[in-house]
Amino acid sequence: MLVRRARLKRCLRAALDERDWLEIDAPSVIDSPDFEPNIALFRVTLPDGTPAGSLHSSPELAMKRVLAAYPDLPGIYSLAPVFRAGESGPRHNPEFGMLEWYESGADLEGGIETSLALIHEACRALDHPAPRIERRDYGALFREHCDLDPYTADDEALRKAATAAGVTLNAPDDMERDDWLNLLMSVVIEPRFDRDTLTVVTGYPASQAAMARLETNEFEGREVVVANRFEIYGGTLELANGYHELSDPDEQAQRLDATADGAEVSPSQHRFLAALQHGLPDCSGVALGMDRLLMWLTGSDEIDQVMPFTTSRA
Amino acid sequence: MATYSTNEFRSGLKVMLDGDPANIVENEFVKPGKGQAFNRVKLKNLKTGKTIERTFKSGESIEAADVLELEMQYLFSDGEEWHFMDPESFEQVVATKEAVGDSSQWLKEQDMCQIVLFNGNPIQVLPPNHVELKVVETDPGIRGDTATGGTKPATLETGAVVKVPLFIEEGEVLRCDTRTGEYLSRVKN
Known part of the structure; x- marks a missing residue:
């Protein structure tokens, strides 16, 4: 399984690098909750107890800022762990590998096409027969x-x-x-x-x-x-979620207000909104769960079959 | 009042559900990436033995059940009530017919049983997994016919009826599994 895991990551990076996309290192510690009301974050505190932010549940805000600053990039991606507190179960681990990418000029159909192409690459790399698509x-x-x-x-x-x-x-x-x-x-x-x-x-x-x-x-x-x-x-496993990304800063600010539930807009959220104001290129964004993909490719029913160190045995 | 949150759910946890104590049998975490998380839980009502399915929004809390499991010695029964004693404290409890249920057919005086107490009252009685009981009634044995694998019913001193090999005779002591109701072996005197 370790070999298949490494092969899967290598093949995805190779496929994206071949497209001349840049791998981005998004910060793992962020200053605020993001836009997801249904995702709980791990809080980070300093040794003296001072709050120092949270572990990110997705690299989204940072990556969109990169794309707004460098609109000529064809695409950017991040392949790194993300963190979601309390998500433990046969198909969930609080820390998991996420491949997240933003593709300039792509709409929803473009996002679907790229996702399927990457999953096909992964199938080839792991000797999995080409799947039927519905x-x-x-x-x-x-x-x-x-x-x-x-x-x-x-x-x-x-x-x-x-x-x-x-x-x-x-x-x-x-x-x-x-x-x-x-x-x-x-x-x-x-x-x-x-x-299948x-x-x-x-x-x-x-x-x-x-x-x-x-x-x-x-x-x-x-x-x-x-x-x-x-x-x-x-199969029955949720692998990827994608959007034709909202780029209208006013609409985004409104949705942020609606989900913030009275909480103040944080500095990094301000920087994100400022980036949208500056202009986010038309793009699709997709988040693909690495461990889920590996589960599906290897026919595993439980996430701990594909992760060497789940949180409970870390 | 003690409560448990869904993130403390695990099999074996005793909680109150619809006014009855229940045992969590299975707990499955379900969550769409972008949506609300749920715990789909299978519970066993400790009074009725019925299995219940219930779905909780993750983060909900549920009242803990004041349930205690004790090893107690079976003393005697008058057919309506069954008396048990804690061999260390000598404290006695009385179980109703309803709480004892089908276990009554395996209960032999002096045997140690698993008693589930809810608010101090027995709601469930489990006999030992293996018991040794005397045959009080069975058809005459057929000597030498051990190879055919045939069986016949035998009534034991506590009332249970088990299938036994044809060579078993009245007065013999048998070892039985109370979980399956099966004969295991003869006990040599």
Whole structure:
């Protein structure tokens, strides 16, 4: 497994270096939470107890600042560990390897194409047969497996779909609409994806856009506003998440306010917003979980089969 | 009141669920990269033995159950109540028919049992994994017929009925596994 792990990283770096992309070292210790309300960060303190920031959960802000400063770069990437507190389970480890890249001039389809090309390279490097690829629409998946329209269904309909699937919430009243959608996606829809297929899902609701642009999509004969976002699943495993990146600084500042929950904008967030103000080139951004990819390529059911040192045995 | 947060969940943890004590059997962490994290948990209701599935938003807390597991000696029963004693403190507890359940057919006086106490009252009684019990009733043995592998029912002194080889006779002491209800061997006198 150590050999396959090393071979996978080498092949991904080689494929990106061949495109003349630059590997970027993003800072691991940052001064603030980022834009993700559902990700908990490890806090860093000095020996005397003074808070010194957090371990980053993604290199995103730093990388976008690089791209804003050097818009002529064709692409940049980071292949490094990221940290998410409390995420432990068969498919999660609090520290994991992330390949994250930003590709100048690419839109959502460009991001999908690059992702699939890289996964193909990885398949070749690890003697894995070329996978079947399936494109699925988020709305159509919910219609097929939960018999509902995820863009309009109310909480009650979502709760009923969960109950029908044998999922009972301990505190159903604490569930937000996107919580229900995420739960149904995780426990009802994803487990039905074919093990040997790469499933590309698009059409995520606008409420799950985070840093993605919005676009209009057709669903069941009408127009819905969706996020310019995709996810790639290897079998039932979530491997990669990508956006056609939002570059409008005002829109970004608004979304930051909405997720900040009253917290002040931190210095590094200010620098990030200033970079957007300066101008982020049109780009797609993708984050691909290295350990998940290795799990899928080696047919491993648990993340500790592919990581030499999970947090619990570090 | 003690509580457990989802990040403390592990199998074996005793918690209160819907007013009853329950044992966590399985705990699975589920989280989409960008979404809310959940713990999908399988629990066993310690009163009814039923398995329950429940999903928690990660970070939720749940009340701890005041559950104690003790090794106690079985004393006697009047058919309605079963009496047990802690051999160290000599403290006695009384278990109802409901708490003893199917275990009653294996309980022999003096044997050490696993008792689950909830708020001080027994809610579950587990006999020892292996017990040695006398056969009180079975069809006559057929000498020499040990090769065919045939079996017959035998009633034991505590009431349990187990399948035994044809050569077993009344009055013999047998070693049995209470978890599977199976005969293991004869005990030599």
